[in-house]
Amino acid sequence: MPSPSHSRSSSAQGSYSTSATTFEDVDESTKRGREEADDSVSDSAKRSKANDGKGNVIVSVRVRPDVSGSGNSKTEGEWMVDGRRSLVAYRGREGGDYYYDNVFVAHDKNDRVYDASAKRLVRRVMDGYHGTVFAYGMTGTGKTFSMQGTTTSPGVIPLAITDIFSYIRETPHREFLLRVSYLEIYNEKLHDLLLPSAAGGHGTGPSVPQPEEIKLREDSKRGVYASPLTEEIVQSPTQLLRVIARGDLARRTSSTMYNARSSRSHAVVQIVVESRERLPFHGPLQKIKRAAIVPGAVRVSTLSLIDLAGSERAAESKERRTEGAHINKSLLTLGTVIARLSGHKDKNGDPTDKDGKHLPYRDSKLTRLLQPALSGDSLISILCTVQIGSAGSAAATNSHVAETLSTLKFAARARNNIVSHAKKAEESLGSGADAGSRALLERYRMEIQILRAQLNGQAKVQIEREEKQLEKEADQRHEEQLMEIQLAKTVLKERIEHLTRLVLCSSSIGVNSNRSFSSLSMYPRLAVFTNADTGSKSARSSGSHSTLGPTSPSLNRTTSMDSSATIDGQPCKGQSPTSSFENGVVEFDMKGDFCDGTASLSAQNRALRADLVDKNRYISTLEKRLLQARRSSHSRTSLVFSPSQKASQVCGEDGMASILKGKDDEITDLRARLDDKDRMLNALQSAARKRDVAELSPEASPVGSGRQARLWGNDSKSSTATQVRPVSLVEASSSPPEDQGMEKASSVQNDSDRKSVDEVSRILDEMIQDRVESGQLVKGTRGSVRVAQDGRKEELRMSAMAVSLRRPASEET
Numbered sequence: 001m002p003s004p005s006h007s008r009s010s011s012a013q014g015s016y017s018t019s020a021t022t023f024e025d026v027d028e029s030t031k032r033g034r035e036e037a038d039d040s041v042s043d044s045a046k047r048s049k050a051n052d053g054k055g056n057v058i059v060s061v062r063v064r065p066d067v068s069g070s071g072n073s074k075t076e077g078e079w080m081v082d083g084r085r086s087l088v089a090y091r092g093r094e095g096g097d098y099y100y101d102n103v104f105v106a107h108d109k110n111d112r113v114y115d116a117s118a119k120r121l122v123r124r125v126m127d128g129y130h131g132t133v134f135a136y137g138m139t140g141t142g143k144t145f146s147m148q149g150t151t152t153s154p155g156v157i158p159l160a161i162t163d164i165f166s167y168i169r170e171t172p173h174r175e176f177l178l179r180v181s182y183l184e185i186y187n188e189k190l191h192d193l194l195l196p197s198a199a200g201g202h203g204t205g206p207s208v209p210q211p212e213e214i215k216l217r218e219d220s221k222r223g224v225y226a227s228p229l230t231e232e233i234v235q236s237p238t239q240l241l242r243v244i245a246r247g248d249l250a251r252r253t254s255s256t257m258y259n260a261r262s263s264r265s266h267a268v269v270q271i272v273v274e275s276r277e278r279l280p281f282h283g284p285l286q287k288i289k290r291a292a293i294v295p296g297a298v299r300v301s302t303l304s305l306i307d308l309a310g311s312e313r314a315a316e317s318k319e320r321r322t323e324g325a326h327i328n329k330s331l332l333t334l335g336t337v338i339a340r341l342s343g344h345k346d347k348n349g350d351p352t353d354k355d356g357k358h359l360p361y362r363d364s365k366l367t368r369l370l371q372p373a374l375s376g377d378s379l380i381s382i383l384c385t386v387q388i389g390s391a392g393s394a395a396a397t398n399s400h401v402a403e404t405l406s407t408l409k410f411a412a413r414a415r416n417n418i419v420s421h422a423k424k425a426e427e428s429l430g431s432g433a434d435a436g437s438r439a440l441l442e443r444y445r446m447e448i449q450i451l452r453a454q455l456n457g458q459a460k461v462q463i464e465r466e467e468k469q470l471e472k473e474a475d476q477r478h479e480e481q482l483m484e485i486q487l488a489k490t491v492l493k494e495r496i497e498h499l500t501r502l503v504l505c506s507s508s509i510g511v512n513s514n515r516s517f518s519s520l521s522m523y524p525r526l527a528v529f530t531n532a533d534t535g536s537k538s539a540r541s542s543g544s545h546s547t548l549g550p551t552s553p554s555l556n557r558t559t560s561m562d563s564s565a566t567i568d569g570q571p572c573k574g575q576s577p578t579s580s581f582e583n584g585v586v587e588f589d590m591k592g593d594f595c596d597g598t599a600s601l602s603a604q605n606r607a608l609r610a611d612l613v614d615k616n617r618y619i620s621t622l623e624k625r626l627l628q629a630r631r632s633s634h635s636r637t638s639l640v641f642s643p644s645q646k647a648s649q650v651c652g653e654d655g656m657a658s659i660l661k662g663k664d665d666e667i668t669d670l671r672a673r674l675d676d677k678d679r680m681l682n683a684l685q686s687a688a689r690k691r692d693v694a695e696l697s698p699e700a701s702p703v704g705s706g707r708q709a710r711l712w713g714n715d716s717k718s719s720t721a722t723q724v725r726p727v728s729l730v731e732a733s734s735s736p737p738e739d740q741g742m743e744k745a746s747s748v749q750n751d752s753d754r755k756s757v758d759e760v761s762r763i764l765d766e767m768i769q770d771r772v773e774s775g776q777l778v779k780g781t782r783g784s785v786r787v788a789q790d791g792r793k794e795e796l797r798m799s800a801m802a803v804s805l806r807r808p809a810s811e812e813t
């Protein structure tokens with residue numbers, strides 16, 4: 001290889017200097033020396049030309065520390081390294097001074113290497129330039145260490161990735177899309193390191209399908225590129241690092257390929273950066289303006305980060321020798337291309353040397369791949385690694401020194417010959433086939449538009465479907481609501497009918513279908529209500545007039561019991577009770593039955609009839625309410641179909657729920673009241689029964705018969721009671737009473753009456769007390785009781801009953 005002449009030390013930048021060459025044979029050296037001398041002028045011109053693209057080509061040398069240690073400006077035997085002056089000097093045979101853009105000494109860290117050699121290039125790639133960074137050097141000199149680094153000292157690749165994302169963060173007016181590929185050139189074959197099968201090796205096993213062979217292709221827009229190759233879109237530094245780590249792993253996992261993967265191959269990480277102006281969203285005017293200017297103008301640039309395999313002169317195994325041969329061939333081609341770079345091109349635009357001869361880019365995959373970068377289309381940074389050692393160390397052996405000098409000369413030539421006229425990549429509109437196929441950002445934008453349109457269409461269909469579903473559900477709900485209403489209505493009706501029946505049953509205790517009184521009605525003794533207006537005793541209480549009152553049924557029952565107990569003990573002779581049944585209402589006419597007129601059955605009948613009217617009114621009101629609920633349910637259902645009206649539906653449902661709850665409460669209330677009345681009725685019935693027993697007992701029978709006689713006279717033909725109670729009547733007629741016996745019996749009877757009355761009074765008192773405690777009734781100062789709530793009059797009736805029950809007893813006493 002040619003040795004740089006002294007003339008270079010006086011080149012424009014004075015950046016390259018050597019005093020000798022030691023490892024080219026003499027003939028070649030002489031020939032090249034002449035060439036170099038001839039080129040001295042053109043070199044100068046080249047450098048001045050390179051000034052146009054100042055900083056486009058950066059060549060750095062990194063000296064790795066020797067085991068014995070090395071420092072800045074430290075002399076190791078014949079070597080002198082001066083980081084401040086970017087100088088490496090060799091004072092041995094064919095030595096010389098080599099100046100570069102950067103010389104990194106042993107203690108320089110990876111971040112310093114990156115900052116000085118690659119950082120600017122990376123940021124310019126983000127601006128739209130193509131950029132290539134590669135590490136060159138003999139094996140074990142620190143290429144991988146510089147490119148990948150370690151976890152504590154990240155190298156060029158991870159630091160570049162960090163910078164890429166920092167740049168994206170700092171550039172809010174553009175949007176970016178990053179994709180990454182990772183390939184290696186091993187034995188002059190390309191391997192995709194991101195293929196899933198690559199992770200476990202390169203598919204040498206029979207079960208692993210062989211991937212399609214990767215070839216290098218050329219495109220007027222893309223330049224030289226490998227295809228087919230996996231490209232992964234990445235969105236974060238971590239993701240990008242993970243992808244690269246996966247590639248590294250693929251490089252290293254195959255045991256058969258172990259050496260090849262551990263730096264016996266050239267590894268190329270390629271990050272494609274697509275970017276475009278962000279469409280502004282500040283205002284409609286700006287939006288229209290910007291949209292008109294940059295509809296999908298995408299810029300595509302590429303950053304290639306290459307860790308070359310190390311050159312190796314000696315190889316022990318055949319496999320290593322084969323690898324070495326390929327590596328050395330490709331590196332030699334690279335050196336040759338760089339040495340012959342002239343910046344000239346033929347009429348087809350292909351690069352030529354100064355003699356017009358084609359440059360041998362095609363002689364190796366590596367040079368073919370690097371062609372765009374080397375021919376000046378991209379920014380380029382070359383990091384050459386060397387290891388120098390003090391006398392006696394391995395690095396001081398002749399072969400090692402020769403390798404080191406070779407690397408230094410390669411670096412010098414690269415710095416001298418490569419001229420970059422890199423320009424920012426043009427923004428493509430993405431409409432053309434080439435640009436369109438490259439710019440994923442644009443393709444994605446269009447795809448997003450299409451998908452968005454599809455989504456909108458689907459969303460419409462979905463909304464329609466949902467509306468239909470809602471409609472269906474609303475219909476179902478409506479049906480359910482109607483059914484519930486119907487059910488509630490039926491339940492209420494049944495309850496009312498039941499209560500009504502109870503009333504009639506109660507009142508029919510004193511009457512049957514033949515309009516005759518039952519036995520119970522023949523022994524009235526219990527309650528008598530004093531009618532304040534008429535002064536007569538009536539079973540009808542004010543409570544019976546309550547409207548819609550659940551109290552009505554229970555009241556009726558009470559009333560009927562009361563009516564059956566209408567008493568005075570003085571029968572109204574010559575008159576039999578009459579009853580009529582009108583409109584399903586049993587009507588009693590007790591006028592004249594009791595001569596004192598205190599027990600008016602007709603009044604009871606009126607009360608019952610009024611109660612029934614109340615109940616009917618109650619039913620009709622309930623029906624009206626149900627109808628209203630149904631109507632409102634209808635109207636709510638019609639409102640449900642718009643999603644925006646869901647809320648009102650919920651409210652409607654709440655309203656319906658509260659109506660139904662109200663109904664439930666009413667039913668519960670009715671049920672509770674009914675239970676109360678049942679208890680009262682039972683108590684009263686039991687009292688009446690006791691009374692019957694007392695009257696029918698042998699001791700009391702004379703009185704009973706006497707009372708019977710007084711009650712009904714001797715008119716046996718008109719009274720069913722005579723049929724119901726034949727024994728008492730027979731007894732009454734066959735055993736005429738004696739005055740003394742009668743008085744005694746009467747006294748027994750009075751005692752029995754009092755007992756019954758007391759028992760009922762006690763029950764009623766308990767019930768009243770319950771009401772008072774529960775706050776439904778309020779006790780007055782003089783023992784009076786009033787209802788705590790409007791419309792709840794039954795308690796009054798209860799208290800009235802209690803009072804009336806007590807009154808006869810007290811009157812008798």
Ligand SMILES: Nc1ncnc2c1ncn2[C@@H]1O[C@H](COP(=O)(O)OP(=O)(O)OP(=O)(O)O)[C@@H](O)[C@H]1O
Pocket residue numbers: 063064065106137138139140141142143144145146262263264308309310311385
């Ligand atoms: N500047 C440095 N400082 C500290 N250690 C280094 C440095 N350079 C290289 N090394 C160490 O030297 C060894 C070899 O380095 P590395 O593998 O990077 O060499 P290489 O040039 O990539 O070799 P190959 O061509 O075989 O891949 C590693 O253990 C690495 O940690």
